Amino acid sequence: MADEDETPLLGALKQKLIAAKEKWAREGRSLTGRPDGTHQRRLPPGQRLVSDWPVLDLGVVPNLSTKDWRFSVGGLVERPVSWNWAEFLAQPQLTVHCDMHCVTTWSRYDNDFMGVPALHLLDLVQPRAEARFLMLRSFDGYTTNLPLADFADEDVLLAHSWQGEPLSREHGGPMRLLLPKLYLWKSAKWLRHITVTDTDSPGYWEQRGYHMRGDPWDEERYS
Numbered sequence: 001m002a003d004e005d006e007t008p009l010l011g012a013l014k015q016k017l018i019a020a021k022e023k024w025a026r027e028g029r030s031l032t033g034r035p036d037g038t039h040q041r042r043l044p045p046g047q048r049l050v051s052d053w054p055v056l057d058l059g060v061v062p063n064l065s066t067k068d069w070r071f072s073v074g075g076l077v078e079r080p081v082s083w084n085w086a087e088f089l090a091q092p093q094l095t096v097h098c099d100m101h102c103v104t105t106w107s108r109y110d111n112d113f114m115g116v117p118a119l120h121l122l123d124l125v126q127p128r129a130e131a132r133f134l135m136l137r138s139f140d141g142y143t144t145n146l147p148l149a150d151f152a153d154e155d156v157l158l159a160h161s162w163q164g165e166p167l168s169r170e171h172g173g174p175m176r177l178l179l180p181k182l183y184l185w186k187s188a189k190w191l192r193h194i195t196v197t198d199t200d201s202p203g204y205w206e207q208r209g210y211h212m213r214g215d216p217w218d219e220e221r222y223s
């Protein structure tokens with residue numbers, strides 16, 4: 001899980017992937033210049049449909065047993081929460097049927113995710129009046145930032161299942177965020193902690209040229 005466990009080859013491959021993605025951000029790779037803010041078409045601009053579900057990560061796939069798993073929310077909230085697995089599963093559950101869109105240009109239609117609604121979580125923690133943004137932190141060290149307004153929507157889940165089965169490890173099991181209206185890099189896998197803030201700071205890919213918001217319909221790929 002930690003960086004020092006990496007073989008030199010894995011480390012080199014990872015650096016290569018990061019360098020490639022940084023280059024795409026500099027070059028504006030995959031931008032069509034034809035945003036589709038009114039959602040006329042189902043496929044966002046510059047995307048292509050796939051039927052499999054590709055795996056994208058930093059080369060680190062945490063092996064989390066639900067026994068050791070913890071999730072917490074802090075920062076600008078009235079009531080911070082910290083859940084173990086049983087407490088998480090005891091929350092209200094919702095199924096969301098959605099398409100997902102990755103900035104590397106694949107989109108996958110008709111996914112059924114199940115999990116705890118973000119709106120329920122917000123109801124519990126009660127963000128303070130000055131709260132505007134979230135920073136998500138994952139068990140692999142990944143971070144990503146989000147506007148609170150995008151998180152606070154009916155189709156946003158702390159997801160533990162996909163197509164009726166527990167989320168696989170590769171796809172973020174036991175729990176990941178699902179935020180289908182933004183590019184999938186915002187949907188942190190192996191989610192560990194959410195900090196509610198009043199200022200927007202860039203996460204892992206945002207520090208490397210990716211957009212602070214990431215709306216696929218407006219082609220918000222890069223900053």
Ligand SMILES: Nc1nc2c(c(=O)[nH]1)N[C@H]1C(S)=C(S)[C@@H](COP(=O)(O)O)O[C@H]1N2
Nearest residue numbers: 054055056057058138142171185187188189
């Ligand atoms: N913790 C964590 N979450 C992550 C990532 C990651 O490396 N670590 N990669 C992001 C990126 S770039 C994408 S495109 C999606 C990919 O999700 P998938 O592998 O389930 O397709 O996860 C996002 N969430």
Ligand SMILES: [Mo]
Nearest residue numbers: 056102103185
């Ligand atoms: Mo991605």
